[in-house]
Amino acid sequence: MRRSLVFASALALGLGILAGQAGAQQRPAQRDAVRIGILSDMSGSFADVAGPGSVVAAQLAAEDFGGRAAGLPVQIVSGDHQNRADVGSALARRWVDVDGVDAIVDLPNSAVALAVGDVVRNANRTMLVTAAVTTRLTGDACSPNTVHYSLDNWSMANVPSRALVREGGSTWFYITADYVFGHDLEQQSANAVRRAGGRVLGSVRHPLGTADFSSVLLQAQASRAEVVALANSQADFINAMKQAGEFGLTRRGQRVLGLAVYVSDIVSLGLEATQGAIVTGNWYWDMNDGTRDFARRFAARHNGRMPTALQANVYAAVLHFLKAVDAVGGSTDGRAVVARMKEMPTDDRLFGRGSIRADGRRMSPVYVFQVKAPGESSGPYDVYRLVREVPIEEAYRPIEEGGCPLVAGGRRGG
Known part of the structure; x- marks a missing residue:
């Protein structure tokens, strides 16, 4: 049986490591890091378009931000939801309740994203959907804790x-x-x-x-x-x-x-x-100097593969999340962080300037x-x-x- 927590990668610039299965360690009594969980399909239908490449994209974003937010080191953890809503929601619950994960990112498979959204909202953390495409995420299932980065159906x-x-x-x-x-x-x-x-x-x-x-x-x-x-x-x-x-x-x-x-x-x-x-x-690797530079760096860490639009979404989402965490002084209040993400224009070398609507929809070309x-x-x-x-x-x-x-x-x- 596959482990639900597939791997955790140490970041450059002195970022910490969170390794092992979810639940193998207890949440620290005092917050010691900003933790971002990449919850994806690591070996199934969506592994090529998201999966391990989404972890690479998150690492690059954290490094480009300087490796720290609100004075705390940034840590990237990763898990495999196996395209099952029950597995995804259970891992998300463990991450927020035990391991101190502040934001859950990626989430290919709409059923998983909807299930994890309930967990994140109840725990008042942040969910950044960069791969699921159901329109419900900015419709009846919209949440003050969620931003939808990927194009929807x-x-x-x-x-x-x-x-x-x-x-x-x-x-x-x-x-x-x-x-x-x-x-x-x-x-x-x-x-x-x-x-x-x-x-x-x-x-x-x-x-x-x-x-x-x-x-x-x-x-x-x-x-x-x-x-x-x-x-x-x-x-x-x-x-x-x-x-x-x-x-x-x-x-x-x-x-x-x-x-x-x-x-x-x-x-x-x-x-x-x-x-x-x-x-x-909403993105292609060969559009301009900024996208090509990111693609080269990404490919150097991902077996020569160029990034997909979904993996580029991860980079943009993590970068904007860290800007918001800095702006609110490192608060774990997901609603406050998402509100700040909506107030600030999105701006990065991959997508340019954009915005986030009240329903959580990221608007970019x-x-x-x-x-x-x-x-x-x-x-x-x-x-x-x-x-x-x-x-x-x-x-x-x-x-x-x-x-x-x-x-x-x-x-x-x-």
Whole structure:
């Protein structure tokens, strides 16, 4: 059985080490560090896009901040939630109750993020979601202890769905991961398709970690939909995309669209299979000098791999959190820290200047990229060409539509 606490890494600049399984030591009687827990999927479906690389990103942020906040050393700890909400919430509870963790970061898998959010709110600590994408995090499940850094399903679904309907893709069929993330992504895309004048012909759901997509692809093929949308991610998206090619969906005139695609997916599939694809994201490693410098430093510590947008989110979130901790004098009061994070503009070399809304949504530019052809690429991670920057008012769900109770006029609801 895997340990729930996978590893803890010592930071440069004299940062301390917190090692061993969660619960192996008691919380110190007097606070001796600012502790940040990277709660991620370390070896499963999301390990490439978040996982160990998210720990590296957190380390780099802590080092760039100087290794201390409010006079205390910064420590990074890490744990594996195994894509299970019960495992994630139990580890989070141990971290805040016993090990003195101040902030929990990353959280790929929306069900885990929602469960951990309850733990963090009850303990009045901080949760910085840099990988989960459910819209509920800034909707009915919004919290004064949470900031949502990663793009959510509304952004990832609305931008490409509206564009494809305008380009003539009027009928849609969905292949959907059967858990919170997939359900929400399908719903957000289907709503956008209908608003744009398109029609949804049907959908089929599959378990997380599916290896054989033949039966669901046959249903998609039989639907004769012009667009087959993959409302899944990571290993599921890669397997579905590969098998869609083997089934010849595109040769029969159907367009296969991934709604949640990351650089690591494109690298895994190869440019021959993905050239010309449209991808929505809030970050790419080769955009400017600041992103390229971070990518080089990250790759030097992560087996030559370039960072994904989710790992870049970790860097930005940890850096802004430490600025807020400094500003409030090192308080462990998560609500006070998050309130200060919302008051201060976000500003770093990876994303530039941005802000955090009252519902916890981090606002930064969103981009549309096109995957390069093999002949245009200079290396394995040179995969995107920038098409356009999406106006902020189009890139995020309007705050009044989310139903967040923290927003004036907000309501509880689904």
